[in-house]
Amino acid sequence: MKINKIYLNSVLILLILGCKPNSSNQDSESPSGFILQESELPDYEKDLNHQGLLTGLGDRHDESIRTGEHIYNNICFNCHGNPDQEGSMPNAFKFWEGEFKVGKDPYSIYQTLTRGYGSMPPQVNLTPTEKYDIINYLRETFIKEKNPGQFVEIDSTYLASLPFGTTTGPAPKEFKPWAEMDYGNFLINTYELVGRNAPPRERSTGTAPLPDENLINQNFAYKGIAVRLDQGEGGVSAGKAWMMFDHDLMRVAGAWTGEGFIDWEAILFNGKHNISPRTVGDLHFENPVAPAWANPETGKFDDPRFQARDGRKFGPLPREWAQYKGLYQFNDRVIISYTVGQAKILETFGLETLEGRPIFTRTLNFSASDRPLKMRIAPKGTAVALVGEGAVLKEEGGFLVMETTPSQNSKVKILIGKSGLKGLQQYTKTSSPPETLDQLIKGGPARFPQRLTSEVQEGTQEGPFQVDIMNPPFDSPWKNQFRLSGLDFFKDTNKGVICSTDGDVWLVEGFTKNSGKLTWRRIASGLFQPLGIKVVNEEIFVTCRDQLVKLHDFNGDKETDFYEAFNSDHQVTDHFHEFAMGLQVDTEGNFYYAKSARHAREALVPQHGTLIKVSRDGQKTEIVATGFRAANGVCLNPDGTFIVTDQEGHWNPMNRVNWVKRGGFYGNMFGYNPPPDSTESGMEQPLVWVDRERDQSPSELLWVDSKKWGALNGKLLNLSYGYGKVFVVPFEKIGNQVQGGIFELPVPRFSTGVMRGRFNPGDGQLYLCGLSAWGSTQPQLGGLYRIRKVDQPMVIPVGIKATTQGIELNFTDELDAKSVADTAHYTVKTWDLLRSRKYGSKHYNEQTLTVTKAKLGKDKKSIRLHIPEIKPTWGMEIQYRVKDDRGKNVAGSVQNTIHQLGEGWER
Incomplete structure (x- = not known):
């Protein structure tokens, strides 16, 4: 299944049409309850062959079910869940037990998907074929056996009742806007670094609170700066080689190459909940979730940060140890600024090749310090070499470590290749010397000059x-x-x-x-x-x-x-x-x-x-x-x-x-x-x-x-x-x-x-x-x-008081005393809620309270509603139908909460 490419076109159509459903003080949906009116739909929706679309499901039944399942799992499951696992919005419709509000036949369900209803947004990102695929999946998977009262047979009589247009709408085409966007040459996010044969993600299920997954050994860069290293247009998402800098720990978390950047699994990318994006492609080296630089005071790499219940540690290192200062950009170059102890460090990344194999480079300029500083470069066995002066390469604790020379400003370029890469030391003789990065932090040419x-x-x-x-x-x-x-x-x-x-x-x-x-x-x-x-x-x-x-x-x-x-x-x-x-x-x-x-x-x-x-x-x-x-x-x-x-x-x-x-x-x-x-x-x-x-x-x-x-x-x-x-x-x-x-x-x-x-x-x-x-x-x-x-009366309630005698509402404009005095013009309802570890609450103890008297205040802008049964309540709705001082009808609704009752009015 491919997410359709008319998504953007549909959105633009909505923009052109203004997407302005009818409005009132009570309900801004269209009179039918749909969010979108028919006039706001794309033109092809008005000439669809619904008979043909439904009939065609028989010829492609298996493909349709697979496509519908894919759509449901990627778009709908997050909110709706399934019979075994509640969705993230438990109040969302449950197809396996609920009763459809708009209609239970396929055409009615199609209208709900297309136009939206209540809390259900219109699915403008789906083509007609995709909508009927998901309807087919819902009917065959959830409704037919688990909720048969909501299942409508598709027979010749039903088909004859459907609109018979001349089109089946646009064909589904692949469109992933999150992956096609040019983010620039870096993108900060939380990433999981994995190789090609990464195990499936562990995702816990059950009732809330969900148990913690065992992620202690996963390589998450929680504050990961992903930097594209190869040349070309399209930014980080269009690259073929990247390095990840974690600014919590001042570490290079890893470097990878491939035809894809990440898998885009995230709520603000492809909409997935409870997941973080993973790298895709070939992971050339990686470093564990631990400080890259040793503590300047002790020379040790022990992680002092806050340790959570699941054993992982979060947040930045102490400032006196290391502190991220920010990121410079010069053309497509990214220069990271941070401190380690007293030393100020600028670092940039690059890509070179040795006999067609990638070499990842880290160029560091660091100021003088009062003591040697140590940095883990990569695990032992990784191909590593240094170019420049002011640091030496050592092995310590299973890592290749760079140790700086104190009391002098230095420039070093680190070359890193995949384990088993031969000839790296010889290559250092021809590799360019480390740059002076000060010239790249004063501002460069505009990267986005277009207005x-x-x-x-x-x-x-x-x-x-x-x-x-x-x-x-x-x-x-x-x-x-x-x-x-x-x-x-x-x-x-x-x-x-x-x-x-x-x-x-x-x-x-x-x-x-x-x-x-x-x-x-x-x-x-x-x-x-x-x-x-x-x-x-x-x-x-x-x-x-x-x-x-x-x-x-x-x-x-x-x-x-x-x-x-x-x-x-x-x-x-x-x-x-x-x-x-x-x-x-x-x-x-x-x-x-x-x-x-x-x-x-x-x-x-x-x-x-x-x-x-x-x-x-x-x-x-x-x-x-x-x-x-x-x-x-x-x-x-x-x-x-x-x-x-x-x-x-x-x-x-x-x-x-x-x-x-x-x-x-x-x-x-x-x-x-x-x-x-x-x-x-x-x-x-x-x-x-x-x-x-x-x-x-x-x-x-x-x-x-x-x-x-x-x-x-x-x-x-x-x-x-x-x-x-x-x-x-x-x-x-x-x-x-x-x-x-x-x-x-x-x-x-x-x-x-x-x-x-x-x-x-x-x-x-x-x-x-x-x-x-x-x-x-x-x-x-x-x-x-x-x-x-604009210069028109508002007649809007802007003040409210709850007293032992009732409710006082204060308005922006003057009202008509006679219409205010008619108690039939008011409806007051109350309800309770149940607060628990469960998701949300329905209404409990719903009541309609009697308004025994209504009176316009001396300012002609306030209404006092006498309600003998009034008491503190979780929820109250006050509906009114009155006239303003010009005789114009005014209707509205205030939804409020009462914790305490103030003193009553003077009689």
Whole structure:
């Protein structure tokens, strides 16, 4: 089976069509419940021969089943699982026991796959043939015998009822965008180095928490900088020879050659969960997961780092031992900067040949030190030789070791060949001498000189908000996926920077001049899953999974010449789920980001599931709060506290919006060293439990900072990665507890999950960027948007109070007293949740509460609902249908949580 090549075309069609499902305050899906309307589908979908597609399954039954199984295992299994193993989203539909909501016949299932429904995103990456292959597999494997009530026979009568078009759609063609992208000549990630005959991966299964695999002997470069060594276009993914530098341990983890770079098995590559990419091809040599340089104080290689429960060690070496300083780039050359003791080291890599066989080279320039330094080059038996002066080669402890001469600056080139390579010592006489690397760290010519443009599609929606679509240039020469994950602006507010989780940073111009176009320039690449960006004093900082990076341009061409490791205290493991999310800076210059925990597994390191502070100089890392599961970003509050969202899952019965206290624990008992009390009293309570029907996956919050947004200025917004929405967050504080709810802004549902937002001080409007890479229902890979507030009434609830007598809602605009007073205009429901080690929770103890009286406040903007049965509750939904002061109907819904009841109103 081949993943289809019309994926990008389908996405572009969605972009052209705008992908704007109907919107309302209640539900932004189309009236039928589908995410995409028929008008938003590719043209071929409107002329498909469904009869022919289904009839043709009989002629290719075995091939169809194999193809469907492949698609299911690679795309669907992660979320849906199978009868023996629950998927990563246990609430996803179970074909072997569930009841279809849209329809159980093949054509109805096809519509669900094509248009999406509820939490199920439209599968724009599949051709019609592939969709019917997966339907065939589901019917024959799961439904026919295990769920026969949902099995519909395909007979002549049924076939005659189906559309009979003239096409069967595009033929499936191989398309792997993650492998075709030009990442530049280096790419930082977590990699497993293996040879050609590597054993199958060990992946544990069962109920959560999943047991740890025995990975103690696997060669993981948790902070691996993969560098392409051979010449040619296309970057690291198109190479044929590579070397891996691990900046936790200052070691070369290994070097390999072949027709492929890696197997691309990872959540942000081919979508696979619980897996890290492996090298493919011929592994010429490798070094174990241990310090490459001996401790300058002791001369020993003993690893002092944090040891996890499974025996592995994580995090960087102590700074006084060795410290990664960053990465320079000059043309396609990569120069690593680090220290060992007092010595400053620059290192670059190269490739030479001896009688057609590759020789990997390491060129090191090191400053004087007060003592000899030792570095393991490779295991004994590897072909190794030195060129230059200032170091000698020895054997020690089963390794070939380089020992430097103290008290002098030196240049050395190390030649490394595969075990058994002959003639290497003789070759040193003709190999070029080691370079002086200082000349390569001052800035070089632009690697990405092209300036790309994209059109701005201005919104003309009715109502108080208009949405402009500012999509990136998807036809870039580097085949970027543009899964946008963070943005910020410069003092010149027409300019901004945007990062993507694929490793890029872009300089974008045209935000406030409104020329109808944006100009995009790629200024950095190869970073490890950037998921936050911040401009501080005109300098760019990026949150990556392995480090907080500061970008430097030395020669004024805007491109990054030095990727400074501003802080690399990150404890990185091989687990797919531990994203480093968001980036904020307080008034003192300290940085904050959130680090997710492992999915369905207990934490291995203290940083799993935490809010992290980095000092303004980058020299100190501090854990601020713990107990998060999947913390997607950080909001810095005016009072110096924080808001961190979290996702439904194990120990999280629903999504959480947390008003975070320093030292607080936020509920994930799979986190590192959780408190002994696993009940609700042992954790901090969220501001609101967000029901999955409202948002499948909340992302970052931000405060409205714009007078143009009128009554919303100073209010709190919550962004939705899961459903591509934006919510207002009305809240109150009773004692030390903040509580409140969410209300969906009346804007169209975005085509991507929304990740980050910033108000531009130049035009006072909200800019949003987003992506779809894991767990979002939205089909588009990435997108950029602007929400403009226009001069129309909003009538939006921005305040909420829960009292012993009922609920008070405060609105942005005046309301009609007569319509407010009619208690038939309100429906109030409540429910409980069950928090446990299981994934999520259904509703328990659902109730409908009676509103006995409704009254408009003196300000004409507040409604007091008298509810005699009110009491604290996990979840509440308040639906209303009233009129504003102009007589216009206003309908909406607030979903909230009540922890405590305040004092009642005066009678």
